Amino acid sequence: MSTPTGFMEYKRELPIDRDPAERVQDWQEFHKHMSSEQLRTQGARCMDCGTPYCHTGIELPGGTSGCPVNNLIPEWNNLIYRGLWREALDRLHKTNNFPEFTGRVCPAPCEGSCTVGLIGDSVTIKTIEHAIIERGFEEGWVVPQPPKVRTGKRVAVVGSGPAGLACAAQLNKAGHNVTVFERADRIGGLLVYGIPTMKLEKHVVQRRVDIMEAEGIDFVTNTEIGKDVSAEQLVSDFDAVVLCGGATKARDVQIDGRELKGIHPAMDYLNGTIKSYLDSNLEDGNYISAKDKNVIVIGGGDTGSDCVATALRHGCKSVTQFGTHAKAPLERDTVNNPWPQFPNVYTLDYAHEEAKAIFGSDPRAFSVLTKKFVGDDNGNIKELHTIQIERTVDETGRKIYKEIPGTEQVWKADLVLIAVGFEGPEKTLIDQLSLEQDRWSNVKARYGKYTTNVDKVFAAGDMRRGQSLVVWAINEGREAAREVDKYLTGSSVLP
Template sequence: MGKPTGFLDYERKNAKAEAPLERIKHFNEFHTPLSREEQEKQGARCMACGVPFCQAGQMLGGMMSGCPLQNMVPEWNDMLYMGNWEEAYYRLSKTSNFPEFTGRVCPGLCEAACTCNLNGDPVGSKGNELAIIENAYKKGYAHARPPKVRTGKKVAVIGSGPSGLATADQLNHRGHSVTVYERRDRVGGLLMYGIPNMKLEKHIVERKIKIMKEEGVTFITNCNVGVDVKPEQLLKEYDRVVLCCGAANPRDIKAPGRDAKGIYFAVDFLTATTKSLLDSNFADKKFIPAEGKNVLVIGGGDTGNDCVGTSIRLGCKSVTQLEMMPKLPDTRAENNPWPIWPRVCKTDYGQQEAIAKFGHDPRIYQTTVQEFIKDKNGNVKQAKIVKLESKKDEKTGRMMMVPVEGSEFVLDVELVLIAAGFLGSQDYVTKAFGVNVDGRTNVATEPGKHATNVPNVFTAGDMHIGQSLVVRAIREGRDVAKEVDESLMGYTNL
């Protein structure tokens, strides 16, 4: 700990965000980093607590508390304060494969569990993490480091999202020859197409992929394993196969009129937007248009928020976001104490932009769609919305959100985006490999393990644990790599 009174001497400062009405004019990241001097002060606020909950990564109250990667947060915060940026990078890279991703898109589990967050503002560890890795790229510390010795073992990783990339990165550094298969035209999975450009510019992803290629990882794109390539071929060619295909089945909305034109899953909308942006800066017109339309987003999570921000950038006339559950409190409830993840209302960038542009919060709580209404050409023109209330189910005893009779109202909508979450892995992959799945269609393994019922086939990420965070997917990738390495070598030093 470099400065015992740091949390008293310095206030928390965040990277400055561009004003909402300005940033909606483009699809670029919109935060200006702090100066080097100010970032070091932010590191000084870390007190190297006797029990650093920031790096615990434990489930508390059914939610993750602290960093799942066990990042040594107090160590690199202290090094940052001392001006030792290079050593801070080396400490960070011991536990984190992609701080350039998590520093941008992670919700900051470390900050939520920070001791300073109990009675004040938490240490800005997420901003410090991003500053450390970006400085490392600028100074040349984050260069390619190919393994000096190869083991002769070959591993195929199916899927290039955060878990697949982490798996490949770890196994490659161990000396195994790794090939990553990606069904889309670009590497990155949800990092490339599921997260909008304004949260994670794609040259950031490509920069890391370039380094991984220089270190010896092979990437094969436009190859849909289970369709273009049969599992038998991979199992014959490779010593081990790791399935990291994500939880790609979107949850649908079952309501009359669902077959109307103009209703899309959020993932399809976001993917088409990003691909068109990258391919032609929208000149190819291959994105789902929102210009001049009343947009309805169904779902109140991060993906729903991304749809709000993207729709505004594409020139929508209005945007409404439906949330089934009641509005969360603005401050912690008594049954949600620190260091459990704070279940409080968050107004994210997309909602901020909607407020600035349209003058009101786009969210309507405790609502769902009762019916989609079509025009004479089969296009969606309206949505009948109904209010919900919480009631106990007499059969199960569980609290359920049920419609309130007589509460219906109608919204004019020409574009509907369903962002209601994901249900699990896609069965064409699991059936092709013959792996068992659980009741949620996640690939089944023994508790705490990643080996499937099929010899030499492993799994990780959302395909294994269900829809979750990028940082948890990276943790999964690191864990499965360790298990695969041990199965290949008889021991592991990962």
């Protein structure tokens, strides 16, 4: 323990973000950094609990509790307090291949289950994690570490998102020859095309990919397995195949007027902007623009929030984000949302802070159900009709929506973005390999084993578990690598 009374002596502090009105003028990350002394003080608030829920990584009602990759959080908090940054980096890398990703985009369920949060504000775990890995890069401590011995076994990883990259990194450490196939033109999966640059700048992803390439991993872009290369051929050419293609089949809405022009899936909107930005700094115009438009985002999750932030940077006239959920309370409901569940409380995400700074209010509309889209004479969207709802959950856990009469409303709209989640993985590979699926249409493979019904074929990440957190993808990629290593060699020293 750094100091037994640190959580009483010091208050929780977070890095100061760039001014919202300023940062919407560019596409750079919005966080600033804390000094080493500030971070040391924050590390002192960690109590090194006897049962540290911060790194338990378990599923509880309402979401994940603790860190799914089981980061040794109290250990590196203490090391930062003692000024041992290199040792802290080693402990961090022991459980997490990519802390530079999770330190930026993870919602930090570790902080939600921090014991200090029972009586006050939790430890600033995510901030410290981010600082450790960035210090590691600045000092030159993060360098390629290729394996000393190769096994001669060849493994194909399909998909270069966080699950695929984690799996590839671990298999390479075990000495296998790993090839990662990516259908896009850049390596990174949703880390590149999916998460906006203001949350995760893409040079951060490429920095890690360059290290992995120097360690001996082969990356193949612009190659879609199932189309450019058949799934059967891949299985024939490699000793094992790990499917990490994600849950990329977007869920749509069945609403009158859906066919109108100006209504788009959220990922088409986000990915088009990201690619145009990376290719030409948006000069090629190959993206859906929100400039001077009234924008409605249907969907209250992170993807919807990213659409809000992107629309602001495009220069939209207005932006509103619809959610079917009710507005969260200002304080945790200790009866229905007790510790160590992730706290369901009202907060402003980065995008909502920005919209409030530009337009004067939180852009979210809660408990809203869209009833129909209405277009103009040219078939373009011009307005949405909605009604307020009350959402309840029955005894089976099924959500029930009850419309509230008299709450109908009409909203002006020139651009509508659908961000209501994903239905699971795409079917091409699944059909070609005759893979079994679970009741949610994900590839059927037991957690902890990752084996499918087809010999040599494994599945991990969102393709196996459905849409989830980046940190769960890293967890599954690492564990799948261990199981593949066992399959190929009979045993494994991988964690």
